Amino acid sequence: xxxxxxxxxxxxxxxxxxxxxxxxxxxxxxxxxxxxxxxxxxxxxxxxxxxxxxxxxxxxxxxxxxxxxxxxxxxxxxxxxxxxxxxxxxxxxxxxxxxxxxxxxxxxxxxxxxxxxxxxxxxx
Numbered sequence: 001x002x003x004x005x006x007x008x009x010x011x012x013x014x015x016x017x018x019x020x021x022x023x024x025x026x027x028x029x030x031x032x033x034x035x036x037x038x039x040x041x042x043x044x045x046x047x048x049x050x051x052x053x054x055x056x057x058x059x060x061x062x063x064x065x066x067x068x069x070x071x072x073x074x075x076x077x078x079x080x081x082x083x084x085x086x087x088x089x090x091x092x093x094x095x096x097x098x099x100x101x102x103x104x105x106x107x108x109x110x111x112x113x114x115x116x117x118x119x120x121x122x123x124x
Contacts, residue, residue, distance in 0.1 A: 001030070001037060005046050013048055017056035018063075025065055025076055026088065032078040036066060039074075 003020045005013055024030045036057075037045065043053040057074055060066045068074045103113055 001042075003042075003046060005048065014052050014056040014059065017042075017046075017053065018059050021056070021060055022063075022065055025079070026084055030076045032076050034076045036074045036076065 001021075001024065003017060005016055009016060011019075021030070021036070030036075036042070039053045039057055040050055043050040046053070057066065057068070061068060061074070064077055064079065066074050067077045099113065103109075108116075
């Protein structure tokens with residue numbers, strides 16, 4: 001698992017870990033029941049505090065992304081694909097609402113936004 005931590009980011013380190021692991025799970029980069037690195041190993045690899053890594057794992061477990069088996073470690077939880085899709089749709093809607101709020105201040109029409117999206121989508 002290759003996570004990148006940015007010290008210059010305004011986002012707390014545990015949140016960076018959470019969001020990257022969530023992304024890996026949602027994209028299929030981590031499969032259900034796949035073992036995650038131990039808290040200590042991940043902390044060592046990322047050169048961060050064990051407490052920070054523990055907080056990230058606790059948050060992921062609370063949100064249902066992972067589960068912990070005492071003495072065995074932490075594993076990717078099985079998730080309902082429909083619930084995962086619904087969560088992603090909510091995020092997309094939230095971002096689209098923000099775009100719709102900002103666009104008029106820049107003088108952008110719906111057509112301008114669609115063109116921008118098409119260009120961005122083609123570049124991927």
